[in-house]
Amino acid sequence: MRDEVxxxxxxxxxxxxxxxSEAHRQWSARWPEHADHMAAVTSVMRAQQxxxxxxxxxxxxxxxxxxAYEALRLLAFTRTGTLPMGKMGTRLMVHPASVTNVIGRLxxxxxxxxxxxxxxxxxxxxxxxxxxxxxxEEATVALNEAGFGIAALPAERAAEITAALRAVRxxxxxxxxx
Amino acid sequence: MRDEVxxxxxxxxxxxxxxxSEAHRQWSARWPEHADHMAAVTSVMRAQQxxxxxxxxxxxxxxxxxxAYEALRLLAFTRTGTLPMGKMGTRLMVHPASVTNVIGRLxxxxxxxxxxxxxxxxxxxxxxxxxxxxxxEEATVALNEAGFGIAALPAERAAEITAALRAVRxxxxxxxxx
DNA sequence: GGAAACTATTTTAACTTCCAAATATTGGAT
DNA sequence: ATCCAATATTTGGAAGTTAAAATAGTTTCC
Numbered sequence: 165m166r167d168e169v170x171x172x173x174x175x176x177x178x179x180x181x182x183x184x185s186e187a188h189r190q191w192s193a194r195w196p197e198h199a200d201h202m203a204a205v206t207s208v209m210r211a212q213q214x215x216x217x218x219x220x221x222x223x224x225x226x227x228x229x230x231x232a233y234e235a236l237r238l239l240a241f242t243r244t245g246t247l248p249m250g251k252m253g254t255r256l257m258v259h260p261a262s263v264t265n266v267i268g269r270l271x272x273x274x275x276x277x278x279x280x281x282x283x284x285x286x287x288x289x290x291x292x293x294x295x296x297x298x299x300x301e302e303a304t305v306a307l308n309e310a311g312f313g314i315a316a317l318p319a320e321r322a323a324e325i326t327a328a329l330r331a332v333r334x335x336x337x338x339x340x341x342x
Numbered sequence: 343m344r345d346e347v348x349x350x351x352x353x354x355x356x357x358x359x360x361x362x363s364e365a366h367r368q369w370s371a372r373w374p375e376h377a378d379h380m381a382a383v384t385s386v387m388r389a390q391q392x393x394x395x396x397x398x399x400x401x402x403x404x405x406x407x408x409x410a411y412e413a414l415r416l417l418a419f420t421r422t423g424t425l426p427m428g429k430m431g432t433r434l435m436v437h438p439a440s441v442t443n444v445i446g447r448l449x450x451x452x453x454x455x456x457x458x459x460x461x462x463x464x465x466x467x468x469x470x471x472x473x474x475x476x477x478x479e480e481a482t483v484a485l486n487e488a489g490f491g492i493a494a495l496p497a498e499r500a501a502e503i504t505a506a507l508r509a510v511r512x513x514x515x516x517x518x519x520x
Numbered sequence: 521g522g523a524a525a526c527t528a529t530t531t532t533a534a535c536t537t538c539c540a541a542a543t544a545t546t547g548g549a550t
Numbered sequence: 551a552t553c554c555a556a557t558a559t560t561t562g563g564a565a566g567t568t569a570a571a572a573t574a575g576t577t578t579c580c
């Protein structure tokens with residue numbers, strides 16, 4: 165009886181020992197000075213894919229995608245539980261259209277309410293409902309218990325990743341160097 | 343005259359100095375033992391978003407998305423320029439349906455051809471055309487020149503990222519520890 | 521030789537993202 | 551007072567993703 169783990173696709177298994185080292189070698193042959201950059205970018209892409217797939221698996225039983233979870237958590241972390249749509253886009257760093265989309269779906273499920281701002285009628289305020297708060301809390305507990313998909317990774321390794329990637333954010337100008 | 347860079351959304355600017363440190367602080371207050379994992383995962387997500395947006399900006403003038411570029415490059419790197427659809431999915435680590443999708447679009451543009459395998463008629467072979475090769479080469483040069491979106495990052499920093507993320511791939515079981 | 525099991529690809533359907541183009545609303549300059 | 555430029559959100563459309571089901575072809579094993 166085979167085990168048949170039913171991996172979601174983020175868990176697909178490569179057919180070479182380490183596809184990234186492999187690609188690095190290939191690149192080195194023709195563009196040696198760019199091979200490290202290529203490998204770093206590919207690593208980020210692949211890590212993101214793996215992590216996202218694990219996180220969504222944790223969230224799925226709670227009926228949330230990662231995008232929905234982030235939106236809900238953002239509102240839950242706000243004192244009043246309310247934020248203008250535009251502000252949410254900035255904080256989550258996603259396109260305004262995406263915010264409209266996610267909040268629309270959360271609204272239909274009664275997890276978030278939507279109302280025009282009294283101060284500026286162009287602005288729409290999203291507000292988390294009690295049900296939304298409960299779900300956010302529940303999902304957060306689940307994610308923590310799952311160690312965000314990398315429970316097996318020692319905390320120091322995790323911190324190294326954050327540090328190494330800070331350089332990317334700085335280089336791209338998201339962060340001031342300081 | 344303001345500069346108005348017209349940032350694609352990956353380039354949105356946060357409104358706090360470092361949103362990730364911020365989140366780490368928030369998390370530490372309630373779930374100290376998970377804060378590092380949370381921050382690492384968030385960093386990967388954010389870095390991916392930033393890099394993808396820069397890379398797609400480089401690719402756009404050539405009429406390619408990143409997914410399309412990867413498929414084309416994979417074929418171009420093959421000696422014969424031909425690969426079964428399934429194999430492409432494995433190599434690129436994407437769902438078979440995505441391969442069908444991307445190859446379909448490339449085929450319509452004459453960059454790739456498609457034909458059933460003579461050996462096994464379940465199998466469909468994708469083959470890069472001369473036009474496809476030219477475009478792949480052109481796009482690769484552009485990406486190299488742009489340093490894959492992180493030209494400003496010293497090669498050593500790039501290598502650190504690859505090393506740090508290898509731990510994720512190992513922890514998730516994509517790679518054997520060796 | 522034929523039924524059953526497995527494999528490869530495509531289709532369908534549900535989501536997500538982003539961009540570009542409306543639509544409103546506000547606020548500043550004349 | 552009004553016109554014009556900026557701002558906030560939504561809509562519509564192209565792409566990409568995955569899961570699940572449908573189709574077709576191959577193998578395996580009595």
